[in-house]
Amino acid sequence: MAHIKTKILVLSxxxxxxxxxGRQPPKGADVVIHCGDLTEESKMVEFQxxxxxxxxxxxxxxxxxxxxHDFTLDLPAFHRKVSEAGLTAEPDLVxxxxxxxxxxxxxxxxxxxxxxxxxxxxGTHHFTLANGASLTVYANPYTYSLDAAWGxxxxxxxxxxxxxxxGTDIVLTHSPPQGVLDRMTSQKxxxxxxxxxxxxxxxxxxxxxxxxxxxxxxxxxxxxxxxATNASTASHFTAIDHGRSTVxxxxxxxxRGKLDDDATAATKAQRLAxxxxxxxxxxxxxxxxxxxxxxxxxxxxxxxxxxxxxDEEEPFYLPWLxxxxxxxxxxx
Numbered sequence: 001m002a003h004i005k006t007k008i009l010v011l012s013x014x015x016x017x018x019x020x021x022g023r024q025p026p027k028g029a030d031v032v033i034h035c036g037d038l039t040e041e042s043k044m045v046e047f048q049x050x051x052x053x054x055x056x057x058x059x060x061x062x063x064x065x066x067x068x069h070d071f072t073l074d075l076p077a078f079h080r081k082v083s084e085a086g087l088t089a090e091p092d093l094v095x096x097x098x099x100x101x102x103x104x105x106x107x108x109x110x111x112x113x114x115x116x117x118x119x120x121x122x123g124t125h126h127f128t129l130a131n132g133a134s135l136t137v138y139a140n141p142y143t144y145s146l147d148a149a150w151g152x153x154x155x156x157x158x159x160x161x162x163x164x165x166x167g168t169d170i171v172l173t174h175s176p177p178q179g180v181l182d183r184m185t186s187q188k189x190x191x192x193x194x195x196x197x198x199x200x201x202x203x204x205x206x207x208x209x210x211x212x213x214x215x216x217x218x219x220x221x222x223x224x225x226x227x228a229t230n231a232s233t234a235s236h237f238t239a240i241d242h243g244r245s246t247v248x249x250x251x252x253x254x255x256r257g258k259l260d261d262d263a264t265a266a267t268k269a270q271r272l273a274x275x276x277x278x279x280x281x282x283x284x285x286x287x288x289x290x291x292x293x294x295x296x297x298x299x300x301x302x303x304x305x306x307x308x309x310x311d312e313e314e315p316f317y318l319p320w321l322x323x324x325x326x327x328x329x330x331x332x
Contacts, residue, residue: 003295003325004133005286006030009057011319012174012210013037013307015069016046018053025057025279025319030131032059035210035306036067036141036174042078042151044099047107055115060130062117064108065141067174067211071151072104073119078151120172124165133326138164138204143175143211144192162194164202169295169326171199171207179236181215181250181305190215193235200229200239203298205285205324213307216317217250218283220291221301246291248283255313275318284323295327 009025012035019025032054039046047070054062071077078098087094098104108119118125120139127135142160145153152174154160164171175192176182177199182191190212199207203223222244223229229239247253254272256265275281285293285302293300302322310317 002328003287004129004131004328006129006131006133006135006324006326008033008170008206008322008324009059009280009319010035010208010304010306010322011308012208012305013067013213013309014050014053015040015309016043016049017309017316018049019279019316023276023279023316026321027056027058029057029059029321030061030129030133031135032057032062033170033172033208033306034062034064035172035208036065036152037069037210037309038064038066039070042070042072042104043097044104044107047104051107051111051117054117055111060116061127061135062115063125063127063137063139063172064117064119065139065172065174066119066152067141068143068145068150068153070104070141072098074151075101077153124168128329129326132328134329135170135326136165136168137170137172138168138202140171140173140175140195142173160194162198164198164204166202168202168204169206169324171202171204173207173209174211176209176212176215176305177207177236177303179240180219180221180303181209181217182212183215184212185214196236196239197232197234199301200234203229203301205293205295205326206302206304206322208304208306208320210305210307212305213309213311213317214251215305216307217253218248218281218302218304218320220246220248220285220293221303223299223301248291249281251317278321279318280321281318282321282323286323286325293324295325 009029111117177196178191222241
């Protein structure tokens with residue numbers, strides 16, 4: 001089967017913000033992916049800002065999922081928040097900031113018609129790209145939470161099975177998988193174990209996510225034998241061959257650490273400045289390269305935490321621009 005080189009720009013957790021001047025992501029990717037938390041407070045103006053950002057990127061296809069902050073897209077969560085705020089009897093007041101039921105989602109319906117921007121619900125989705133490639137995506141906006149107080153969240157006692165079909169090219173989730181790029185500032189892991197196991201079984205080419213801002217980075221994971229990844233007890237300890245895996249970058253590799261000398265810190269700063277000038281962290285995984293991904297063998301998966309919202313040291317992290325080989329369309 002012929003494969004087609006495809007450029008994919010991945011970002012997440014923009015929280016209703018636009019990039020500052022001089023830091024805009026590059027335009028012209030074949031596909032743009034946003035992994036959720038489109039807004040900070042789920043207000044209509046924030047959705048409009050994020051849609052403006054996505055439209056400006058000029059991709060022929062844009063794929064978007066919600067995050068826990070985007071609760072107006074999850075009507076039961078939205079109604080619960082309105083009730084908790086004591087505003088049930090004041091629908092006009094609520095509508096001025098958050099829109100009426102379904103109004104936020106209608107923004108995406110309009111953007112789909114005008115700019116091919118798709119807000120994906122949980123499940124498997126199939127696309128034909130303008131470059132002639134086919135793309136199969138599994139999307140899931142849900143995150144795990146002890147209180148499930150925000151949108152698209154579930155409690156520990158609520159089972160939420162994750163079914164990723166064999167042959168899926170890209171897994172698109174808001175939550176990270178447990179054990180991969182999911183370290184929070186507290187150093188605790190914020191990822192989902194059941195998500196990791198589902199990804200380990202399906203072995204997609206790419207799994208992109210956000211939610212845990214401190215986990216920004218990318219790792220090319222080499223899988224162990226099928227028995228280790230298919231087991232119901234599979235974990236990042238047992239299923240990943242860490243000796244054959246490659247960390248491409250994390251926040252720790254592009255910013256000064258406590259133990260870094262001046263020379264090391266300067267090298268990191270130069271690398272980050274070079275990426276910032278491009279507006280992204282580029283990485284290539286097409287055939288013939290050192291980090292090539294093979295759709296047939298499924299021995300590796302590229303994990304990307306594309307969280308954009310930063311911290312006091314770096315307010316905006318960089319999106320990832322990824323070159324992948326995707327299968328070409330099979331003509332009858």
